[in-house]
Amino acid sequence: KAGVTQTPRYLIKTRGQQVTLSCSPISGHRSVSWYQQTPGQGLQFLFEYFSETQRNKGNFPGRFSGRQFSNSRSEMNVSTLELGDSALYLCASSLREATEAFFGQGTRLTVV
Amino acid sequence: AQSVSQHNHHVILSEAASLELGCNYSYGGTVNLFWYVQYPGQHLQLLLKYFSGDPLVKGIKGFEAEFIKSKFSFNLRKPSVQWSDTAEYFCAAFSGNTGKLIFGQGTTLQVKP
Numbered sequence: 001k002a003g004v005t006q007t008p009r010y011l012i013k014t015r016g017q018q019v020t021l022s023c024s025p026i027s028g029h030r031s032v033s034w035y036q037q038t039p040g041q042g043l044q045f046l047f048e049y050f051s052e053t054q055r056n057k058g059n060f061p062g063r064f065s066g067r068q069f070s071n072s073r074s075e076m077n078v079s080t081l082e083l084g085d086s087a088l089y090l091c092a093s094s095l096r097e098a099t100e101a102f103f104g105q106g107t108r109l110t111v112v
Numbered sequence: 113a114q115s116v117s118q119h120n121h122h123v124i125l126s127e128a129a130s131l132e133l134g135c136n137y138s139y140g141g142t143v144n145l146f147w148y149v150q151y152p153g154q155h156l157q158l159l160l161k162y163f164s165g166d167p168l169v170k171g172i173k174g175f176e177a178e179f180i181k182s183k184f185s186f187n188l189r190k191p192s193v194q195w196s197d198t199a200e201y202f203c204a205a206f207s208g209n210t211g212k213l214i215f216g217q218g219t220t221l222q223v224k225p
Binding site: 041102 | 118121144146148154155156157158161163202204206208210211212213214215216217218
């Protein structure tokens with residue numbers, strides 16, 4: 001079966017702009033989580049959605065937001081981009097919480 | 113606060129050496145524990161997981177991990193590493209209390225041929 005698909009794979013944005021990243025989970029998976037990966041920081045939890053509801057949120061500013069659609073696809077949005085937002089953004093899907101999470105290839109965001 | 117700590121940030125080994133990567137989590141209660149691996153240029157994939165039962169779990173590619181509840185640890189081991197094991201390794205813990213899957217900072221393993 002198809003894996004987790006993230007688009008786009010690469011993005012270059014300017015400070016102050018906003019960006020939207022997309023994630024299509026594995027078919028049948030209803031839980032989608034987002035992580036920010038940077039060197040030395042590992043994976044930082046952003047938020048988790050299940051059946052269109054945000055169930056958990058990490059310690060990120062309100063500029064980071066997300067949503068999930070009825071088909072379980074998810075988007076995350078970052079407004080007013082800062083240089084420090086440059087990172088690999090990973091999406092993971094799972095059947096339900098606490099079970100194995102399957103990761104996409106990520107979207108590499110560079111803010112200049 | 114919920115956290116996962118990996119003791120080694122960068123490990124360099126020669127082929128055939130034994131590997132042990134440390135992982136500790138900070139909270140009690142029911143936890144599900146995972147080790148993920150990220151090979152260069154590839155996505156994160158699951159090595160092994162522990163939910164309950166036998167605290168010694170075996171994963172893919174000859175990896176195993178031992179859950180020690182009293183030490184809040186879930187260390188990853190492999191008796192003999194290969195050059196192809198060069199990758200970044202992440203420990204992760206899911207807490208039923210918080211509902212979050214939290215990752216450690218990662219350990220970069222470099223295996224010299």
